[in-house]
Amino acid sequence: MRSEFKRDTPEEALEKFKRELRGxxxxxxxxxxxVGKTYAMLNDANSRFEKGEDIVIGYLESHQRKETEAQIGKLETVSRKKIEYNSIVMEEMDTEAIISRRPNTVLIDELAHTNVPGSKNKKRFEDVEEILSQGINVVSTLNIQHLESLNDIVRQITGVTVRETIPDKIVEEADEVVVIDITPTALQNRLKGGYIYKYENIARSLKNFFRLGNLNALREIALRQTAEEVDEELEEYKKEHGIKENWHIIERVMVCISPSPTSKKLIRRGARIARKFKCEWVVVNINSTRIFAQKMTEKDSERLEGHFKLARQLGAEVVNLTGKSISRELAQFATQRYITQIIIGHSTRTKWQTILRGSTVTRLLKLTKDIEVHVIPNDLR
Known part of the structure; x- marks a missing residue:
């Protein structure tokens, strides 16, 4: 019996070949x-060089920091290209020279840099893409504020408009992302010690970009952004390996509501838990299609809309689902969204209703054995 398989089109085959060739x-x-990005990059490169890897510096911006320059060690540096602009000779990375040299790996500092007019590519990340397409590995550096999607948020936090940005997909498609993290207080101490800028610029920097509040906010953005990247990679891994269990890597909260007035209490509880863990949370209502399910009245609909409005105001995502079994729909949704904590109100069914129809809470507990379920008393306090 002949097995059937789908052949790649010529275009798909070419794309697959390019991906395999790419650095x-x-x-x-x-x-x-x-924070030490360039220092860490050089330190790692020297270790790899000592082990025999052909690794060179394509572009380095030390900002005259002695501790950074000391990390260059024995690494070879590819000469820069000189470009004249407005009668001034400026230096840029020589992409052609790097490709001609064909090292195994090249270090390219400041990924978001804008090239001098007259360069082949407008942005350095475009040079990097060209080098990667030639099968050469690239190690680079980036500050989180240069991501295009974060531009407005960074301006709101710091009051500074970042002019040089790169598309988020550059980081999303990177093979490895390493976060270099030190506490904001330690970073301020480095600044005061003259390790980042010249002494005449320190006082102004501490009053502006390097304010403690700014640094705390930017640090949280960087850690969250990279956590999301890791989370996506983990999801892909679990799908590829058929893993369905929730590994509880990042907290996610689901609040189960109904038109009942007590649902507001559940929403507020969810908001507090989500704030505590600094995580995403979702408020879910199920419209049951079961024959004997209680029909929604106009008052119920108005009350439910009020619950949705409160949830959105408190920062939740709102989801309105339809299904025959409320417990099964909730369990299925929780599994799909990798929920780690469920908040639900205590059953309001009478003893006879529970005997005849069962309990949503009991069924949900059986269907979600790897998820924490918080059953909240049904009062309005």
């Missing part, structure tokens, strides 16, 4: 200048 991209990410 690997590793990015060191930080939340502010001076």
């Amino acid at each position: 690997r991209l590793k990015i060191y990410i930080g939340y502010a200048p001076g």
Whole structure:
């Protein structure tokens, strides 16, 4: 018996070949200048060089920091290209020279850099894409504020408009992302010690970009952003390996509501738990299609809309589902969304209703054995 399989089209085969040929991209990410991205990149490169890897510096911006320059060690540096612009000779990374040299790996600092007008590519990340397409691995650095999707948030936090940005997909498609993290207080101490900027710029920097509140907010953004990347990679891994269990890597809260007035209490409880864990949360209502299910009245619909409005105001995602079994729909949704904690009100069914129809809470507990379920008393306090 002949087995059937789907052949790749010529275009698909070519795309697959290009992916196999492409070099690997590793990015060191930080939340502010001076956290140690370039230092860490050089330190790692020297270790790899000592083990025999052909690894070179394609572009390095040390900002005259002695501790960074000391990490260059024995690494070879590819000469920069000189470009004249407005009668001034400026230096840029020589992409052609790097490709001609064909090292196994090249270090390219400051991924979000904008090239001098007259360069082949407008942005450095485009140079990096060209180098990767030649099968050369690239290690680079980036501050989180340069991601395009975060531009408005960074401006709101710091008051600074970041002009140089890169598409988020560059980081999303990177083979490895390493977060370089130090506490904001430690970073301020490095700044005061003259390790980041010249002494004449320190006082102004502490009053502006390097304010403690700014640094705390940017640090949280960086950690959350990379946590999301890791979470997506984990989901892909679990799908590829047929793993359905919830590994509880990141907390996710689901609040189960109905038109009942007590649902507001559940929503507020969910908001507090989500705030505690700084995690995403979702408020879910199930419209039951069971024959004997209680029909929604106009008052019920109005009350439910009020619950949805409160949930959105408190930062929740709102989902309205339809299904025959409320418990089964809730369990299925919780599994699909990798929920780790469920909040539900205590059953309001009478003893006879429970005997005849069962309990939603009891069924849900049986269907979600790997999820924490918080059963909240039904009062309005």
